[in-house]
Amino acid sequence: MSEGTTKRNFPWEDFHGPNLGYVMEMYDLYKEDPNSVDKDLRTIFDESGSPAQDVNEGKSSLPSETNIPVNAVKMKKVAEAVKLANNIRTYGHLNASIYPFEDATEKNEFLRLEEYDLTKEDLLEIPVELLCQDAPEDVKNGLDAYEYLKDVYKKSISFEFSHVHNYEEKTWLKQVVESGEIFKTLTTDKRLSILKRLTEVEGFEQFLHRTFVGQKRFSIEGLDMLVPILDELIAGAVQGGTKSINIGMAHRGRLNVLAHVLGKPYEIIFSEFQHAPNKELVPSEGSVGINYGWSGDVKYHLGANLQIKDENTVRAKLTLANNPSHLEFVDPIVVGYTRAAQEVRTATGYPKQDVNASMAILIHGDAAFPGEGIVAETLNLNSLTGYQTGGTIHIIANNMIGFTTESRDSRSTKYASDLAKGYEIPIVHVNADDPEACLAAVFIATEYRKRFNRDFLIDLIGYRRFGHNEMDEPATTQPKLYEKVRKHPTAKVLYAKQLENKGVLTPEIAEKIENDVQQKLETAYQKVPSKRVAEVHDIQLPETILNGLPDIKTAIAHSQLLDLNQSLIKWPTNFNVFTKLQKILERRAKAFSNEGKAEWALAETLAFASILEDGTPIRMTGQDSQRGTFAQRHIVLHDSETGEFYSPLHTLPNAKASFAVHNSPLSEGSVIGFEYGYNVFAPETLVIWEAQYGDFANAAQVFFDQFIAAGRAKWGQKSGLVMLLPHGYEGQGPEHSSGRLERYLQLAAENNWTVANLTSAAQYFHILRRQASILNREEVRPLVIMTPKSLLRNAQTVSDITELSEGKFHSVIEQSGLGENVSKVKRIVLCSGKIAIDLTDKLKTIEIDKDLVHILRVEEIYPFPKKDIETILQKYSSLEELTWVQEEPKNMGAWTFIESNLREVAPEGVSVNYIGRQRRQSPAEGDPNIHKKDQERIVTDALTWNNLILSIR
Numbered sequence: 001m002s003e004g005t006t007k008r009n010f011p012w013e014d015f016h017g018p019n020l021g022y023v024m025e026m027y028d029l030y031k032e033d034p035n036s037v038d039k040d041l042r043t044i045f046d047e048s049g050s051p052a053q054d055v056n057e058g059k060s061s062l063p064s065e066t067n068i069p070v071n072a073v074k075m076k077k078v079a080e081a082v083k084l085a086n087n088i089r090t091y092g093h094l095n096a097s098i099y100p101f102e103d104a105t106e107k108n109e110f111l112r113l114e115e116y117d118l119t120k121e122d123l124l125e126i127p128v129e130l131l132c133q134d135a136p137e138d139v140k141n142g143l144d145a146y147e148y149l150k151d152v153y154k155k156s157i158s159f160e161f162s163h164v165h166n167y168e169e170k171t172w173l174k175q176v177v178e179s180g181e182i183f184k185t186l187t188t189d190k191r192l193s194i195l196k197r198l199t200e201v202e203g204f205e206q207f208l209h210r211t212f213v214g215q216k217r218f219s220i221e222g223l224d225m226l227v228p229i230l231d232e233l234i235a236g237a238v239q240g241g242t243k244s245i246n247i248g249m250a251h252r253g254r255l256n257v258l259a260h261v262l263g264k265p266y267e268i269i270f271s272e273f274q275h276a277p278n279k280e281l282v283p284s285e286g287s288v289g290i291n292y293g294w295s296g297d298v299k300y301h302l303g304a305n306l307q308i309k310d311e312n313t314v315r316a317k318l319t320l321a322n323n324p325s326h327l328e329f330v331d332p333i334v335v336g337y338t339r340a341a342q343e344v345r346t347a348t349g350y351p352k353q354d355v356n357a358s359m360a361i362l363i364h365g366d367a368a369f370p371g372e373g374i375v376a377e378t379l380n381l382n383s384l385t386g387y388q389t390g391g392t393i394h395i396i397a398n399n400m401i402g403f404t405t406e407s408r409d410s411r412s413t414k415y416a417s418d419l420a421k422g423y424e425i426p427i428v429h430v431n432a433d434d435p436e437a438c439l440a441a442v443f444i445a446t447e448y449r450k451r452f453n454r455d456f457l458i459d460l461i462g463y464r465r466f467g468h469n470e471m472d473e474p475a476t477t478q479p480k481l482y483e484k485v486r487k488h489p490t491a492k493v494l495y496a497k498q499l500e501n502k503g504v505l506t507p508e509i510a511e512k513i514e515n516d517v518q519q520k521l522e523t524a525y526q527k528v529p530s531k532r533v534a535e536v537h538d539i540q541l542p543e544t545i546l547n548g549l550p551d552i553k554t555a556i557a558h559s560q561l562l563d564l565n566q567s568l569i570k571w572p573t574n575f576n577v578f579t580k581l582q583k584i585l586e587r588r589a590k591a592f593s594n595e596g597k598a599e600w601a602l603a604e605t606l607a608f609a610s611i612l613e614d615g616t617p618i619r620m621t622g623q624d625s626q627r628g629t630f631a632q633r634h635i636v637l638h639d640s641e642t643g644e645f646y647s648p649l650h651t652l653p654n655a656k657a658s659f660a661v662h663n664s665p666l667s668e669g670s671v672i673g674f675e676y677g678y679n680v681f682a683p684e685t686l687v688i689w690e691a692q693y694g695d696f697a698n699a700a701q702v703f704f705d706q707f708i709a710a711g712r713a714k715w716g717q718k719s720g721l722v723m724l725l726p727h728g729y730e731g732q733g734p735e736h737s738s739g740r741l742e743r744y745l746q747l748a749a750e751n752n753w754t755v756a757n758l759t760s761a762a763q764y765f766h767i768l769r770r771q772a773s774i775l776n777r778e779e780v781r782p783l784v785i786m787t788p789k790s791l792l793r794n795a796q797t798v799s800d801i802t803e804l805s806e807g808k809f810h811s812v813i814e815q816s817g818l819g820e821n822v823s824k825v826k827r828i829v830l831c832s833g834k835i836a837i838d839l840t841d842k843l844k845t846i847e848i849d850k851d852l853v854h855i856l857r858v859e860e861i862y863p864f865p866k867k868d869i870e871t872i873l874q875k876y877s878s879l880e881e882l883t884w885v886q887e888e889p890k891n892m893g894a895w896t897f898i899e900s901n902l903r904e905v906a907p908e909g910v911s912v913n914y915i916g917r918q919r920r921q922s923p924a925e926g927d928p929n930i931h932k933k934d935q936e937r938i939v940t941d942a943l944t945w946n947n948l949i950l951s952i953r
Contacts, residue, residue, distance in 0.1 A: 078126055080116040081142055085131040085149055087111055089174065090162045092153025098429045098461050099400075100222075101484045111150070134178040152178060156431035157440055163421040169452055173426055176447065182440040188504050194435050195499060196513050197228045198492040201256055203517040204266070208255070211525065212273040214471050218300055220253030221465035223397050224491040225438045227253075229460065230261045230361065232442040233393060237359050238308055238316045240450065244341035246681075247320045248334035249363035250327045251300045252397055252464075254320075262304040262320050266524035272299040274528065293713040294539050294750075301325070303715065321677075322715040324706040327365060328372040332670040333707065334360050335381060336677025338389045345617035345658040345685060349650045352658075355390025355453050363395045366416035367402025374702075377670035379423045382455045386621055386662025387674055391449035394420070394457040398432075399464035404477040417459040425455045432462030435495050463488070544778035545712075545751050548863055554769040556610050558805040562592050564609040565602075568648045571637060578640045585634070596801035600792045601632040603761035603799060607768040608635070608649060608659070611686060615656035616772045619682075621664045621675060622690030622724070629692045629726065632792045635661060668699040672723070676707055679721045683780070686772045687721050694725030694739020694786065695923070701743070708782050709747040720780040722771055727757070727786035728834035729887040729935065731928035738888055738923040741861075744784045745897035748862040755862040757786040757833035757894075759813065762799035763859055766809035786833055796837045811865035812856055814872065815840070819854025822875045829855045829942050830869075830902065831885040832894060839885070842939040852945040861894055864901045873907060882906050883913045885942040887935060889920040915941050 029036045088111055095110055113119060126142030128135055132149055139148050153159065161173045176182055186194075201224045208217050220226060234245050249257065258264040303322035307314045319337065323330040341358035343351035362378075369375055381387035396417055402410045413419070417427045426448060430441045438460065445456040463485055467474040475482040489497075499505035569589040571577060577585065588602050598606065608618055623629070626636035636647045649659045664671045672689050679687035691697045697704070711717040727739030744755045754771075758764050767785070774780045791797045815836075819825045831839065836857045856872065858865065873879065882902050886893040895914055902912045916938055925931045 074125075077118060077122045078130060080118055081123060081126050081146070082130055084111060084113075084116045084118065084146065088146075088149045088153050089159075092150070093158035093160055093429055096154045096158030096429065097156045098158055098431045098459075100431060100433045100461070100463055100488065101481075113146075132178055134175045136180055149178070152180075155437065156434040157437040158429045160415075160417075160421070160427040160429070164424050164426055166424070166452075169426075169448075169454070172451065173444070173448070176444055182444045183436075184440070184443065186436060186439070191436075191499055191504050192509070192513075194228055194439075195492065195495055195505065195510075196517075197231065197260070198224050198435070198490075198495060199513050199517050200260055201227050202490055202492045203514070203521060204256055204259055207518075207521045207525075208273070209470065211270075215273055216300065216469040216471065217255055217273075218251035218253070218469055219466060220256040221490070222399055222463035222485070223253060223432050223460060225432045225435055225462075226363070226395065226397055226460060227256060227260050228435065229395065229438055229442055229458070230257065232439055233361060233446065234261070234308075234316075234318060236442070236446045241356055242359050243316050244338070244358035245316060245318050245361065246334045246337040246341070246358065247318070247361045247363065248323065248330040249320070249397075250323060250330075250365055250368070251325070252365065252399070253363075254300050257320065258302070258304055262306045262318060264304050266521060267527040269299065270525050270528045293711075293716040294541055295710075295713040297322070297324070297714040301714075322711070322717060324714075326702050326706055327368045328374050328378075329669075329673060329702050329706070331362050331364075331374060331378040332381065332673030333677035333680075333703075334362060335378060335387070335389055335392060336674035336679075337681040338392075339387065339674070340678040340681035340685070342389060343658075343682075345682070346656075347658060348612075348652065348655045350658060350660050351617070351619075355388075358389070359449070360389055360392040361395065362392055363397050365402065366396050366398035366400060366407070367405060367410040369396050369416050370411040370413060370419050371402070374669050374673070376419060376422075377665075377667040378673075379420065379425070379455070380665055380667065381670055381674065382423060382425075384665060386660070386664065387671075388453075390453040392455045393445050393449060394425070394455060396457065396459045398459055398461045400461070401464055401474075401478065401481075403468045404472075404474070406478065406481075415459060417457055420455075420457045423455070425457050427457045427459060429459040429461060432460050433491050433494050435491065462491075465490075541750055542778070545781075547779075548751055549754075549770070549774065549779055552770050552773050554766040554773070554808055555804065555806055556769075558801065560610065560613075561606060561801060561805055564606055564613075564652070565589070565592055567652050568605055568609060570648060570651075571646055575637070575644075575646055576640045576642070577637055581634060581637070592801060597798045598761050598765075598801055598804060599798050600761045600764060600788065601628065601634070603765040603804065604633070604768065605635060605649070606804065607765045609652055609655070611769060611772045612649065612652060612655040612657050612659055614772065616775065617657040617659070617682075617685040618688070619660045619675070619678060619685055620688040620690065621662045621671060622688075623664055623666060623692040623696075625690045626661050626663050629690075630789055630792055668696050669703065672697070672700040672703050673707075676703060676719060676721055679719050680711075680717055683718060683720065684776050686768075686775060688724060689721065690724040690787075691726065691739070693736040694727040695735055695737075697723070697725055698740065704744070704747065709744075709752055712752065712781075713750060718780050719782050720771060720775045722768070722783045722785070724785050724787045726789050728789050728791065729924055729931065730790050731931040731935075732924075733926045734922045734924050738892060739786050740892070740923075741786055741888070741894055742892045742896060745862055745894060748897070751781065751863055753782040753784055753862070754860060755784045755786075756860045758788075758859050759791075759833060759836045759857050760797050760799050760803075762803035762807055763809060763813075765799075765804050766807065770809055788834060791834055791837055794837055796840050809859075811860040812858055812868045812872065815855035815857065817843075818850050819876070821851040823878055824851040825854050825876045825879060826852050827854075827881045827883055827945050828873070828876065828879060829853060829883050829885050830858055830898075831855065831942075832858045832861055835885055835887045835938070838887070838935065838939050839942060842943060846940070846943060848943055849945070853943060858894075858898075861898070864898075866901065866905055869905050873905060879907060879910050881911050881913060883915055883942065885938065886916040887938060888923065889917040890914060891919040892923060 091111065095107060120143050123142035123146050128139055128141060128145045131142055131145040132139065135145055135148055139145050159177055161170055164170045164173065201220060205219045205221050237245055255269060259266060259269060301322060301324055303320045306318040308316040308318055321330050321334050338358045338360040342353050342355055345351045364375065382392065398416055400407055420427055428441045428444060430437050432438065441458045445458055448456050465485055496505060496510055569585050591598055591602055611618060627634055635649055636645050638645050668691065675687050675689040679685065708719060708721060711719060725739035727741060729737045741757065748755060756767060771783045839855060884895055884898050884902060886895055895916065899912065906912050917934060925934065
């Protein structure tokens with residue numbers, strides 16, 4: 001703008017987005033042929049002159065000073081009307097009838113015409129297309145469009161799409177809402193089927209309430225439409241060819257979903273309420289039933305599976321995931337199920353994914369969705385390459401209260417769903433008392449996922465008829481709310497009245513539906529055994545679990561190892577490997593020459609390659625896992641000039657299965673949950689999760705406690721998940737030193753997993769191959785490995801190639817060069833992991849009487865290798881002392897677990913002692929000099945018998 005001029009208040013600047021684009025398009029047509037546009041637009045263009053030029057190129061949308069329109073007032077009216085229409089779309093949900101207890105007549109009208117300096121007469125002159133391009137034919141002018149938009153956006157279903165940035169998605173969402181496409185006219189049969197479903201849902205809850213008085217059931221009442229919503233989602237998915245639907249939810253409404261969506265027989269649920277034996281009620285294997293572990297779980301934690309059949313053909317598998325009381329933590333597990341079901345892993349390279357093959361449905365609590373951080377972590381996975389599943393359907397089962405906490409105390413946002421806005425997930429709020437609006441929400445959610453393969457959220461807003469559980473009195477803390485609840489008709493009653501008013505339902509039909517439901521419940525109850533308490537018996541482990549792992553051959557021929565290594569150090573001729581990395585890879589190429597040595601990372605890669613040749617797929621994820629946190633792995637190479645990547649593990653000539661490796665987001669909880677779910681759903685796959693440092697797993701402790709360690713005992717849910725946790729005291733301070741070995745040992749029982757702390761590349765090679773070999777066997781169990789950091793390149797951990805080709809995994813390793821005179825050994829030092837290497841290095845700097853001291857490396861801490869250690873100890877007749885040595889504080893590490901085990905194996909008269917750091921609050925010192933001094937003390941004391949060192953070099 002030239003000096004001395006002022007910017008006019010010109011109305012074209014008020015047009016933006018699709019509206020401005022539409023005006024520009026119409027103006028282009030007008031210039032070619034004035035009669036080709038609506039007469040109202042023609043009048044505006046005739047009087048106003050040219051609109052903006054080249055808006056898309058970023059030039060000013062204002063006309064020049066010499067081109068001010070004659071009818072600026074009229075243009076201003078148009079601009080204000082367009083602004084009003086857009087504000088209805090953006091803020092209409094604030095005036096929608098989405099709350100069951102809200103009186104719509106008490107609402108104040110907002111977005112009124114006078115606030116935009118508009119009158120009805122002004123709107124009559126504005127073309128419909130400027131305000132609502134997708135309006136139905138009976139919308140004739142701007143005033144009609146205004147009234148139509150208000151009606152669309154203030155129903156018992158409302159929409160939040162303005163945070164969706166993708167233009168195509170946002171345009172489609174607007175079109176499908178404003179065209180009325182989502183508001184389908186339901187047939188009489190469909191309406192009656194909904195009423196019948198609501199009658200079943202309500203009848204089931206009321207039957208439980210009066211039959212099992214005071215027992216917890218976490219009823220669905222107030223959100224009854226959740227079940228018909230799931231019915232509709234599942235039916236739509238199956239009709240679209242989806243073969244697997246996976247559901248995750250907490251307690252609220254779970255029994256109803258089990259009964260009516262998963263088809264769990266009423267009689268089995270009833271038997272669980274009265275603690276009657278239900279084994280005789282469980283159908284044959286492959287049918288719907290309860291898959292107990294040996295310790296079991298409460299009824300509202302259990303999951304189930306259902307085969308959806310068309311005559312004798314199985315069309316899809318429906319799964320409700322087992323879930324403990326940690327609410328949202330099942331979310332990433334179910335997403336992991338879904339990714340596993342979408343992938344085909346039988347060919348080399350990355351698995352082939354079909355997002356239509358499986359779908360996830362996550363049912364959240366309204367307090368938990370914004371309150372639990374795992375929700376945000378899971379939402380963040382939705383578009384990431386290694387984790388996306390083509391869109392999860394989220395449903396917030398919103399009863400407007402969490403336990404006894406009202407919404408104003410449980411979140412800082414207006415809606416429970418607001419967290420989803422940060423991930424650009426479209427949101428529909430819908431009143432749970434309006435069944436047909438709920439089905440409209442399902443329609444748009446399903447179509448959006450199908451079209452854009454992205455997440456969608458339905459905020460199902462209802463209430464909770466009883467307390468948090470049925471023994472709770474909610475009026476204690478919410479007297480006013482529960483006065484309304486007691487007076488409020490149920491969704492079934494409201495819908496039945498609506499259908500009667502429309503002439504769809506007669507009292508006779510309603511009565512028959514009610515009687516049929518009650519008869520079915522009574523008949524099922526009669527099948528429950530009369531014995532009220534099952535015979536109490538001791539928990540018995542299956543023999544395959546009790547007996548531990550079988551002896552498995554894990555060595556492979558030297559020639560096969562050589563061929564694999566040759567394949568692993570090849571890359572395309574035009575691929576530019578980073579110079580420093582190329583030297584590392586060339587060094588690996590020489591591993592089989594001369595004496596033939598394999599360091600840690602090479603042993604791992606050879607294990608992976610051999611497992612792929614055996615036909616076992618591998619999936620590995622973690623922060624920086626492609627390269628390795630310590631720049632040790634390099635199984636994905638990046639071209640130093642183009643940035644393209646290449647993995648030799650994808651081009652192995654004899655591989656028979658896929659290999660996937662993904663760098664994960666900076667999230668431990670969602671990622672370990674996802675990998676556990678993937679592993680449970682794809683048990684033939686070696687799934688590996690690697691922590692950047694072992695203590696990072698702290699942020700995922702719920703998954704270890706409630707799922708990985710105990711899932712099989714509670715639910716019979718098998719897992720062979722591998723967890724790599726870098727561990728070892730390097731003087732780096734409290735964090736990054738300890739992988740918290742003690743936590744996994746505290747959870748260790750009933751052969752639930754293997755916990756190892758290894759000291760050589762060969763040991764790592766063999767334990768990985770052993771784990772891969774048990775994946776589809778009853779003996780399968782998770783594997784926790786305290787992996788090294790500095791030891792990755794330590795010469796003491798390098799193994800001869802013959803140890804890979806001829807060796808096996810050893811639960812205990814004896815230190816070479818010590819204790820050879822078995823009649824003189826007084827002290828046997830037992831240790832694990834890095835401290836064993838520190839002891840080996842110390843032996844080079846001091847001179848000791850090697851007949852007095854011997855060292856045993858306990859490589860597999862759990863299951864504790866009792867027999868192996870007893871066999872070794874039998875050789876030492878003069879033994880006086882067993883000493884456990886560790887670098888962790890006394891109240892951490894393995895000592896609290898190992899002490900009782902050592903006392904069991906110690907020969908009579910042999911003492912059991914400890915050498916290590918004293919009990920501490922923090923895992924390690926912050927000062928590296930103090931660390932070094934304490935570490936020196938530990939290894940020196942361990943190698944000293946009666947504090948006598950022959951000499952120090």
